[in-house]
Amino acid sequence: MWFKLEKMQMRFSRMERLFFIISSRESLERKIEGVKLLVCDDVKLNEMHGGLILLHYACALNELDICELLLQHGADPNVRDTWNRTALHYAAETSADCVELFLKYGALVHVRDNNHCTPLHWAAYKNNFYSVRKLLEFGADPDALDANHDTPLSWAALKGNLESVTMLLEYNCRPDTINLNGNTPLSRLVQIMLMGLGSLPEERCLVLLVKALGNSAKLNAATFSGHGSVELNDFLRTCTGRVPRLMELCRWRIRRSMGPGRLINRLSTLSIPPLLRQYIMLKY
Template identity: 30%
Template sequence: MGNITKRGSRDLVADSTILLEDSLVAALHSRLYEAIIKEDCNTIKTLLRDYPVNQPLTIPAKPTSYRRLLSQTYTILPIHLAAEYCKPQSLLCLLQHGADPEVRDDQGFTTLHQMLLNWPITSASWAKPNTEIQKILADIQNNAVMCLRILCEHGAQVNAPVGDRKKHSPLHLAITYGTYPILSLLAQNGAQVNAINKASMTPLHMAAEKLDKNMVETLIACGANVNCTVSSTGSTALKLAVCTASSKAGQLLAAGVDCIRLLLNHGAQVNAQDHEGHTALHKACFGGREVIINLLLEFEANANILTRNGESPIYMYLQRGSNIRNEMLLARLLYHTYPLKLTNKQGILPAGIMQPEFQFLRETLINLTKNPLSLEDICKRNIRNVFGERYKFYLKQHLPGKLWNSIYIFYDFDYLLK
């Protein structure tokens, strides 16, 4: 028979000791966890005599937690626990007993990052909470603000980037997960409002791309540079906002007009070009959303700027058949365009007008490119380009009515194309 190893009494005693120690540690973790959640500061102080404040707790995963999908337990630092559950008294107690706000978890998040990742979202539709649920939500929101203030007062680094591939700053996280009141609080405590992440985007770029008017307004008030560009693409906040507003979702939701107007009113350069030479008007014309195109023209967008590939805004507009069917908008763009350039550098016509249903229009537009305007019409176009839509009523007060009408009254499509 083979050798049989028998465990001695010493081994059994050692195993029992280990199990007892593990049980005591688990009980200590559980008690500290409960004390932090209940904000029982006296118990927290007592337990910290025997437990290092910056050592992670191992606790059972809650049934509602995504962590239960991974394991039955998870680890979390005591200070991160207090921040995640918005427990200001527990957070203050831990900080007063040596907790390090800059200690990071295994994903590279500091306490401030955890605070912003788990920021409670409440409805802004009610000015004053009335129902019991609204009061509870308001209390959670107030506790979150208190926690953020406590962290800032105790030296939390408001510009520390997350240790992941995106390298978001706290302001970037606030844009992604939070609400706009957080932004001013972070800025007041030294957050760099023009900080860039790994993609070279500032918080304003992200807010503009989301068409969040409140966040854009707050960031501008805190000193955000409205004309800062994304280094990899050359895109500005204005162009990003126009792209989103001109997308199918933007058109369906009728979103973005107020956000774009806000950027323009605060000095966004309407004719800024990205690395490919596209302006905001190029992107708006491709999307074909009339209200956005008109808004850019109102702020003196130049309809004659070409991309590096020789494409004008009207070229982009004529790429899509759905755009071409809006004849009045096409007429307005033609009214602002001279000389009319229908091809790109490769001599290719826009895809939209190549459709059989637009054969007559295609031939008509090609003829327009061959017939130069009269000197009078060129002068009128120059006036419209210089003064734009915003100052046309100022000119109306200083020009004879007949002259002003000949410059600014838009004629129907047939007239322009005859």
Template identity: 40%
Template structure:
């Protein structure tokens, strides 16, 4: 950063005759591991380091100044909504998974849905890291369906990182399970492209549609097939595939048929997927797909138990068989 560059430059430019003794070396030099020759005064360093920068340095524990704390900087007038470069204080607290700091900033006026230089809200960062931060932000009114510059929601990122608790907190906080990004991919697509079984299961339990198609003509199962074709498939990916087949009634990978290029390169996988795709959807499986879809975006286990059907049918609707 500019302050660090100026600090180092000042160190190098001073002549050796001004070299201080050990007792004269500022603590900041010693703490940062900088050479003692001609070190500038702490006052000079403070002038180079703006208050917004100092606040974010302190939140992130990145070469903060001695004596600085988030509380003291706020008392001295630090603006909790002022960015430094692309960084915002609230976003930085979520990046380092510090729920206490998140709450402190919100209590002192931090805008819960402010966007940083990447058009991301603090909830986008919290969703891929820490459920406590997610819960605090939602409690303070954060929009669970906020879009970043790529139209990704916090739920997309929680599913991609397989943060199961964050996925659940977002869904319970009002996140739309079938929201789409710029490529028309849903959180379910993001989860299956990584083989994130826990997130896949949670999303399907909350009404995720298993047969959406993105702009490239890919179904969620096609994303998963591409992962398996790269040799990254295992038991978890097999379970994901089975869940998708149960939820949709029939395996579909690409609009118009065919296999992802990655899967087509694996002869055994190619043959297996081709066979699975050729099986017609049974009336029973189609009925399950229609009933699940008609219940909408909700916790299906609660909705299904209200249906006047036998327990065995309820279990079938909930993909238990």
């Protein structure tokens, strides 16, 4: 390591050497040793270098210990890159541990990139379930709209990410938001399934979203007629063709009245039977 640093010193700037060390195949101990040697007062950790920010780069490589070392030496988790993304956007995609670390150092949970996506949008899209949960625990808005007015639920549904869809609904996000193209989370998922791209997780997402909507999902029959499996078509026609039961509408109304937030905590304050609590939580 010492010999490598000495040779690098003649050819590259201190910041370039930091990028090189972080991306090298050296052991974590050697990487940390190299970073400690190069980080000093005259290194501007929060400036872009070739369109990249060092903390973002370390996070994208899932180098948790190096991220913490950079933060200890003054790296700012809220600095934005060319795409207006912060370190939390990258962490949301890759590492719940990095998410927790950046939040501990003051990362802004509601920050938006060039597409108006929050870190929660990216965590839901990548199905990084633990990041979704951590961001929600720190107050991320489950109904935040991106530039196309899609919510994190809409992105999770589009990918059939069952764990993320479940967690977002547990935080009582709205399942009926409509984006600028006129699509809801349910209709985006249906479009994917009708293309034959659905599997068991997508089917479970579909059932969960229909429950959250009170089994009163509005889908144009012409959009799915003749496409997809017979079972899927039958299920969609059932959803759109029958009057919802009173208990389904009551569940939908109760969930809407409680607003966003962890639903189980709010339900625990009510004197209701456990089975009813589970029904409101979409468990059956």
